[in-house]
Amino acid sequence: MMIALTGTPGTGKTSVAHELQRRGVKVTHASDTVQSYRLGADPERDTDIIDDERWISEFKPVEGIIEGHLTHLLPADRIVILRCRPDVLKERLSKRGYSEEKIQENVESEILDVVLAEAFxxxxxxxxxxxxxxxxxIISCADMVEEIIRGTVKPAVGIVDWLISYGDML
Ligand SMILES: Nc1ncnc2c1ncn2[C@@H]1O[C@H](COP(=O)(O)OP(=O)(O)O)[C@@H](O)[C@H]1O
Ligand SMILES: [Mg+2]
Structure with missing residues (x-):
């Protein structure tokens, strides 16, 4: 079983994955699988440009958790989408030293449910x-992911609606 742990940057994927790994869950970081799909650098956005389509089509499924903000595009068995209230996400990304533009881009993506819509x-x-x-x-988030791995909780989406209260951040 491959479980994708996805979400807007800053929602906690890598932190939760580390906690799960510490508990003995097999974890793969998508960032460790994209090296040969790197097309170049995007200095303006301070990220690598990845050939997503080729990465997806050539991806060899892994057991356990695959963690990263594009992993919902993979043929996973279950998809866990981490969410974070936009004002809190903004704070987390500021602390990370992201540029204003990159913070705004990610906050907008979170408000507009971009990852959820793509996964759906x-x-x-x-x-x-x-x-x-x-x-x-992070501990409680990892507890919830473990329950999803065990299959003791039902799939659930539409649990948040940031647009109503945080639409003015767009
Ligand atoms: N549940 C949480 N509560 C508080 N801070 C968190 C939580 N999850 C992540 N963070 C913090 O937010 C930042 C981004 O977390 P990270 O795991 O790198 O996110 P992602 O991998 O989704 O981009 C880190 O500084 C992390 O410590
Ligand atoms: Mg990460």
Whole structure:
């Protein structure tokens, strides 16, 4: 079983994955699988440009968790989408030293449910699980992902609506 742990940058994917790994869950970081799909650098956005389509089509499924902000595009068995309230996400990304533009881009993406919409388009809702991490620590988030791995919780989406209260951040 391959479980994708996805979400807007800053929602806590890597932190939660590290905690799961510490508990013995097999974890793969998508960032460790993209080296040969690197097309170049995008200095303006301070990121690498990756050939997503080729990465997706050539991806060899892994057991356990695959963690990264594009992993919902992979043929995973379950998809866990971490969410974070936009004002809190903004704070997390500022602390990370992201540029204003990059912070804004990610905050907008979170408000507009971009990852959820992409995941829904590809997989439908039956294998999607959302976790609102805003008021949860990393340990509790990892507990919830473990329950999803065990299959003791039902798929659930549409648990947040940032647009109503945070639309003015767009
Ligand atoms: N549940 C949480 N509560 C508070 N801070 C968190 C939480 N999850 C992540 N963070 C913090 O937010 C920042 C981004 O987390 P990270 O795991 O790197 O996110 P991602 O991998 O999704 O980009 C880090 O500084 C991390 O410590
Ligand atoms: Mg990360």
């Amino acid at each position: 388009d590809i997989h439908g809702q039956d294998i999607l699980y959302e976790i609102d991490t805003t008021c949860m620590d």
